[in-house]
Amino acid sequence: MAASDTATAARSRRSNLKAERIRSSWIFLAPMLLVLAFVAGWPLLKTIWFGFTDASLDALSSADFIGFNNYLEWVDYGDGDGEWYGLLADPDWWQAVYNTVFFSLVSVFFETIFGTIVALVLHAEFKGRGFVRAAVLIPWAIPTIVSAKMWAWMMNDQFGILNDLFLHIGVISQPIAWTASADTAMIAVLIVDIWKTTPFMALLILAGLQMIPQDIYEAAKIDGINPVKVFFRVTLPLIKPALAVAVIFRALDALRVFDLIYVLTPNNSQTKTMSVFAQENLFQFDKFAYGSAASTLLFLVIGVITIVYLKIARVDLEGGR
Amino acid sequence: MKLGYGPAALAVGTMLVTGLFTGSALAVDLAIVSGAVGDDIKMLRSNLDRYEKETGNTVKIVEMPQSTTDQFGQYRLWLSAGNADIDVYRTDVIWAPQLANHLLDLTEAAKDVAGAHFPSIIESQTVDGKLVAIPMFTDAPALYYRKDLLEKYGAEPPKTWEELTATAQMVQDKEREAGNGDFHGFVFQGAAYEGLTCDALEWVKSHGGGQIVEADGTISINNPDAIKAINTAKSWIGTISPEGVLGYKEEDARGVWQTGSAAFMRNWPYAYSLSNSDDSAVKGKFDVAPLPSGGDGSAATLGGWNLAVSKYSKHPDEAIGLALFLASEESQKRRATELSRLPTIEALYDDPDVAAAQPIIPSWKEIFLNAVPRPSAPTKKDYNEVSKEFWTAVHDSLSGNGDTEANFKKLEAKLKRLKGSGWE
Numbered sequence: 001m002a003a004s005d006t007a008t009a010a011r012s013r014r015s016n017l018k019a020e021r022i023r024s025s026w027i028f029l030a031p032m033l034l035v036l037a038f039v040a041g042w043p044l045l046k047t048i049w050f051g052f053t054d055a056s057l058d059a060l061s062s063a064d065f066i067g068f069n070n071y072l073e074w075v076d077y078g079d080g081d082g083e084w085y086g087l088l089a090d091p092d093w094w095q096a097v098y099n100t101v102f103f104s105l106v107s108v109f110f111e112t113i114f115g116t117i118v119a120l121v122l123h124a125e126f127k128g129r130g131f132v133r134a135a136v137l138i139p140w141a142i143p144t145i146v147s148a149k150m151w152a153w154m155m156n157d158q159f160g161i162l163n164d165l166f167l168h169i170g171v172i173s174q175p176i177a178w179t180a181s182a183d184t185a186m187i188a189v190l191i192v193d194i195w196k197t198t199p200f201m202a203l204l205i206l207a208g209l210q211m212i213p214q215d216i217y218e219a220a221k222i223d224g225i226n227p228v229k230v231f232f233r234v235t236l237p238l239i240k241p242a243l244a245v246a247v248i249f250r251a252l253d254a255l256r257v258f259d260l261i262y263v264l265t266p267n268n269s270q271t272k273t274m275s276v277f278a279q280e281n282l283f284q285f286d287k288f289a290y291g292s293a294a295s296t297l298l299f300l301v302i303g304v305i306t307i308v309y310l311k312i313a314r315v316d317l318e319g320g321r
Numbered sequence: 322m323k324l325g326y327g328p329a330a331l332a333v334g335t336m337l338v339t340g341l342f343t344g345s346a347l348a349v350d351l352a353i354v355s356g357a358v359g360d361d362i363k364m365l366r367s368n369l370d371r372y373e374k375e376t377g378n379t380v381k382i383v384e385m386p387q388s389t390t391d392q393f394g395q396y397r398l399w400l401s402a403g404n405a406d407i408d409v410y411r412t413d414v415i416w417a418p419q420l421a422n423h424l425l426d427l428t429e430a431a432k433d434v435a436g437a438h439f440p441s442i443i444e445s446q447t448v449d450g451k452l453v454a455i456p457m458f459t460d461a462p463a464l465y466y467r468k469d470l471l472e473k474y475g476a477e478p479p480k481t482w483e484e485l486t487a488t489a490q491m492v493q494d495k496e497r498e499a500g501n502g503d504f505h506g507f508v509f510q511g512a513a514y515e516g517l518t519c520d521a522l523e524w525v526k527s528h529g530g531g532q533i534v535e536a537d538g539t540i541s542i543n544n545p546d547a548i549k550a551i552n553t554a555k556s557w558i559g560t561i562s563p564e565g566v567l568g569y570k571e572e573d574a575r576g577v578w579q580t581g582s583a584a585f586m587r588n589w590p591y592a593y594s595l596s597n598s599d600d601s602a603v604k605g606k607f608d609v610a611p612l613p614s615g616g617d618g619s620a621a622t623l624g625g626w627n628l629a630v631s632k633y634s635k636h637p638d639e640a641i642g643l644a645l646f647l648a649s650e651e652s653q654k655r656r657a658t659e660l661s662r663l664p665t666i667e668a669l670y671d672d673p674d675v676a677a678a679q680p681i682i683p684s685w686k687e688i689f690l691n692a693v694p695r696p697s698a699p700t701k702k703d704y705n706e707v708s709k710e711f712w713t714a715v716h717d718s719l720s721g722n723g724d725t726e727a728n729f730k731k732l733e734a735k736l737k738r739l740k741g742s743g744w745e
Contacts, residue, residue, distance in 0.1 A: 058401060267712070
């Protein structure tokens with residue numbers, strides 16, 4: 001009787017303590033949640049709402065609910081003939097979706113490969129490693145607007161250094177209009193993005209590499225395993241969690257790319273992404289509601305791709321392995 | 322009893338005195354936002370310095386990029402948000418109907434000076450009887466050509482686009498043979514933005530292909546003349562024009578021209594004074610002519626910039642004063658003599674000082690008076706989207722992304738959709 005009393009008391013003390021902890025953690029989290037709700041949640045809800053209205057930028061307050069018409073609407077011409085209107089029937093929107101997904105896939109693919117290579121090099125012991133590690137980060141540290149402008153000059157067809165270089169070493173016989181021509185506009189954007197974000201990938205992968213205990217490598221060395229095999233059998237599986245997180249970060253970033261394209265090739269239909277499409281409708285055209293609907297779809301597309309990716313890559317966001 | 326009036330009189334006196342002082346001596350801080358090409362900002366600053374000296378107010382310039390498309394997006398956002406930080410906006414001639422709701426009516430303030438400006442420009446800035454902006458300068462493009470090279474190779478300034486194509490090709494070939502490998506025949510504004518709408522409208526109109534959307538609102542763009550015009554321009558890409566011209570705006574084209582690497586350039590009159598500046602490689606070696614004809618006469622797109630006062634300005638009276646100051650005859654004359662910006666005040670075209678400094682200006686009066694307006698009036702708030710669809714179709718055709726026939730068919734369908742039962 002006495003023993004069970006003590007046990008109950010201890011349990012209630014423990015649950016009191018637990019309740020106390022939960023309470024205080026909510027108190028600590030509250031300011032952040034409030035700010036987040038205010039700066040992210042509220043605008044998001046507003047945008048979704050505007051997507052269902054006929055709002056124009058000049059008359060936001062007098063917007064009327066029009067249901068899904070911004071997404072899809074059958075407009076009857078009155079003579080039995082008609083046409084589908086709305087985002088889902090807009091070829092420009094689907095071109096933008098294609099551009100964005102293509103851009104994200106290619107850029108993240110190359111950034112992951114180059115990032116891994118750079119991380120492996122930086123992981124090796126050599127003199128001046130600290131300096132090289134810092135230097136590698138420079139492209140990532142430059143604001144995108146600045147690096148986009150910088151590259152725009154380097155890629156200029158008349159005065160650009162890139163053409164000058166390639167002409168001199170004989171790779172090309174005529175200057176290429178990198179950002180202007182339809183065939184190279186996307187390549188130009190990809191080059192700049194890969195140049196810029198490879199260091200970020202390298203940094204995240206390097207952090208993963210440094211978590212691997214050295215004794216595994218020593219064991220492999222004693223067994224005389226080929227270094228290539230060591231990489232694929234030991235290193236890669238062990239950095240996979242870090243790699244998966246790095247890829248998701250980059251993919252989220254790439255899917256909402258705006259600044260780089262807005263500066264480098266603003267209105268080319270070959271490089272217009274979902275964000276550029278939304279901005280254009282929101283602010284350039286008198287179609288605030290349509291732009292809001294595009295932003296909502298952009299949010300959904302990114303959401304769906306992220307969830308699918310997390311499932312496939314089996315990334316654990318709960319903090320375990 | 323009598324005593325009671327003393328303080329009251331004193332109060333009234335004080336009010337009168339402070340009233341007088343707030344009217345004249347209390348200086349305010351204003352802000353003007355302006356995009357720029359060439360030396361526009363330098364000139365604006367020097368005019369503002371005069372204004373500051375005269376009034377005691379201070380004016381801050383907020384600089385914007387050269388692309389009118391970029392400027393518009395930002396201005397629309399600021400104005401919709403009721404931004405009180407900017408008092409005066411420099412606005413493009415095509416923006417009036419789209420921004421009118423956010424701008425002050427200047428009719429009353431400008432009633433004494435409006436008559437000196439060309440009535441057509443005042444009319445273009447009047448929306449529903451409200452003068453939303455006061456004209457600062459107007460624009461009508463020119464064909465810049467290298468006098469020295471045409472003489473050297475025995476050619477005349479071209480009167481038609483065919484002649485331009487042939488002459489440009491000939492000069493380019495000869496110059497390249499002579500070892501000038503980076504030489505090009507013709508540069509213009511080919512980037513996908515409002516500037517391409519201006520250039521392409523000139524090609525289409527001069528071939529008899531209409532004005533995209535006619536004054537009565539009919540969509541006219543999908544016709545054989547318009548398609549022929551664009552196909553002519555397409556034949557230049559990679560032959561007489563570098564492929565990079567598809568990314569050129571005004572300043573990029575001027576960069577190639579002013580370093581002496583082009584025989585012809587299509588550009589606005591501002592490039593005239595800059596091409597004649599001391600650091601220019603073409604100083605004294607060039608002249609200007611009206612743009613060539615495509616069989617239906619020469620066509621020049623009407624441009625021009627105006628000054629509008631934000632409804633949200635905290636100092637509307639001073640801001641209106643500033644706009645009128647910058648649009649005044651003296652400011653326009655300085656802009657004309659130093660920057661070769663076309664005045665909107667008719668009398669300045671007969672001014673001997675202007676004619677002596679920039680001979681292009683008196684001879685451009687005729688061209689600007691016959692300039693083709695972009696369809697911003699008939700398409701109203703949809704203009705920006707109409708323009709974007711047009712420049713996209715043209716840019717796609719020029720860069721080989723689908724042929725012109727198909728692109729224009731698509732363009733016509735898109736414009737029809739946009740128009741619906743009528744432009745609004």
